[in-house]
Amino acid sequence: MEIKKVACIGSGVIGSSWATGFALKGYPVMLYDIDEKFLKTAKERIAANLKYLAKNKVITEEQIKEIMGRVSYTTDMETAVRDVQFIQESVLENYDTKHKVIAEVEKYAPADAIYASSTSGLLITEIAKYAKHPERFIGGHPYNPPHLIPLVEITKGEKTTDAVVEAGKAFYKSVGKEPVVLNKEALGFISNRIQQAVFREVTELVTRGVCSLEDAGKAVTFGPALRWAIMGPAEIFQLGGGEKGIDGLFKMVEGSVNMWLDDMADWKRYPAGWWDYCRKEVDKSIAARPKEIGNTDASLAEYRDDMLIALLKLHNKL
Numbered sequence: 021m022e023i024k025k026v027a028c029i030g031s032g033v034i035g036s037s038w039a040t041g042f043a044l045k046g047y048p049v050m051l052y053d054i055d056e057k058f059l060k061t062a063k064e065r066i067a068a069n070l071k072y073l074a075k076n077k078v079i080t081e082e083q084i085k086e087i088m089g090r091v092s093y094t095t096d097m098e099t100a101v102r103d104v105q106f107i108q109e110s111v112l113e114n115y116d117t118k119h120k121v122i123a124e125v126e127k128y129a130p131a132d133a134i135y136a137s138s139t140s141g142l143l144i145t146e147i148a149k150y151a152k153h154p155e156r157f158i159g160g161h162p163y164n165p166p167h168l169i170p171l172v173e174i175t176k177g178e179k180t181t182d183a184v185v186e187a188g189k190a191f192y193k194s195v196g197k198e199p200v201v202l203n204k205e206a207l208g209f210i211s212n213r214i215q216q217a218v219f220r221e222v223t224e225l226v227t228r229g230v231c232s233l234e235d236a237g238k239a240v241t242f243g244p245a246l247r248w249a250i251m252g253p254a255e256i257f258q259l260g261g262g263e264k265g266i267d268g269l270f271k272m273v274e275g276s277v278n279m280w281l282d283d284m285a286d287w288k289r290y291p292a293g294w295w296d297y298c299r300k301e302v303d304k305s306i307a308a309r310p311k312e313i314g315n316t317d318a319s320l321a322e323y324r325d326d327m328l329i330a331l332l333k334l335h336n337k338l
């Protein structure tokens with residue numbers, strides 16, 4: 021099915037960012053929310069996103085108007101979905117709201133329009149439980165902000181067809197995303213589980229007194245994360261093994277690695293007081309950074325986004 025027009029249902033942090041991204045790639049977008057006041061904020065967010073992209077020479081100032089013109093705003097569901105082929109839902113993260121929205125959407129949307137939920141962790145089978153067409157439901161979990169970060173994690177429910185997964189994947193690729201498909205549902209999907217695995221070990225090292233939180237961060241940023249920003253950990257290990265490859269590398273270091281694995285964190289809950297400790301340490305380490313690489317939460321966020329844009333340009337993703 022050819023996707024010609026997209027609806028974004030829910031215009032909050034994620035919905036307005038999705039709308040920015042789809043419009044940026046040339047799609048007409050219907051942005052829906054329950055109240056005009058949310059749409060007004062969304063319009064301001066989209067304008068700010070585009071202004072930032074223009075500042076970073078991803079688009080020109082003249083293009084801002086044209087891209088903004090591709091987004092229509094409505095509080096009427098029929099207007100939002102009656103002639104779209106792809107629906108990206110980003111409403112509140114609970115089954116009740118998602119079920120109510122689906123009942124409304126299915127009254128007016130074409131029966132074969134793909135319905136992708138931005139859900140961060142609800143089950144698609146459960147989201148599509150009362151749907152008339154559960155076969156067209158996927159999870160399309162973005163990484164914030166979706167107009168910049170390429171990753172989308174696609175999940176399917178029990179009744180989702182493979183054709184819908186493939187069509188969703190093709191659409192996300194067409195807007196410059198890097199979709200990954202979960203073959204079965206898993207809490208936290210892929211990327212959040214990997215993040216927690218890394219942060220559990222950071223916690224272990226710091227609480228054992230092996231290093232400071234700041235140095236654990238540097239050990240990630242200026243070590244593995246630089247390489248992970250280029251390719252996956254398995255490819256990195258393959259290169260690490262030289263001619264021997266990933267298998268040869270692990271045969272060589274297996275004895276050592278087994279000792280590390282025995283010694284590494286495998287607990288199930290963060291220790292009491294850990295997050296209060298983190299907050300104090302992070303506030304201190306941010307304040308101690310040179311000003312030009314961000315030494316307040318706001319300037320650090322700006323530095324992060326500037327670096328992100330530079331990396332995405334290197335990846336040909338902008």
Ligand SMILES: NC(=O)c1ccc[n+]([C@@H]2O[C@H](COP(=O)([O-])OP(=O)(O)OC[C@H]3O[C@@H](n4cnc5c(N)ncnc54)[C@H](O)[C@@H]3O)[C@@H](O)[C@H]2O)c1
Nearest residue numbers: 030031032033034035058110111112113138139140162164
């Ligand atoms: N914020 C993140 O970092 C992030 C990342 C990935 C995925 N998500 C997921 O994206 C979804 C949206 O999250 P968010 O952070 O944008 O939330 P948000 O609170 O910023 O936005 C939610 C929007 O949904 C609207 N809404 C509420 N009820 C509605 C209804 N019945 N019909 C239409 N719209 C309705 C609200 O008015 C609001 O504008 C959630 O499922 C969340 O789990 C969030």
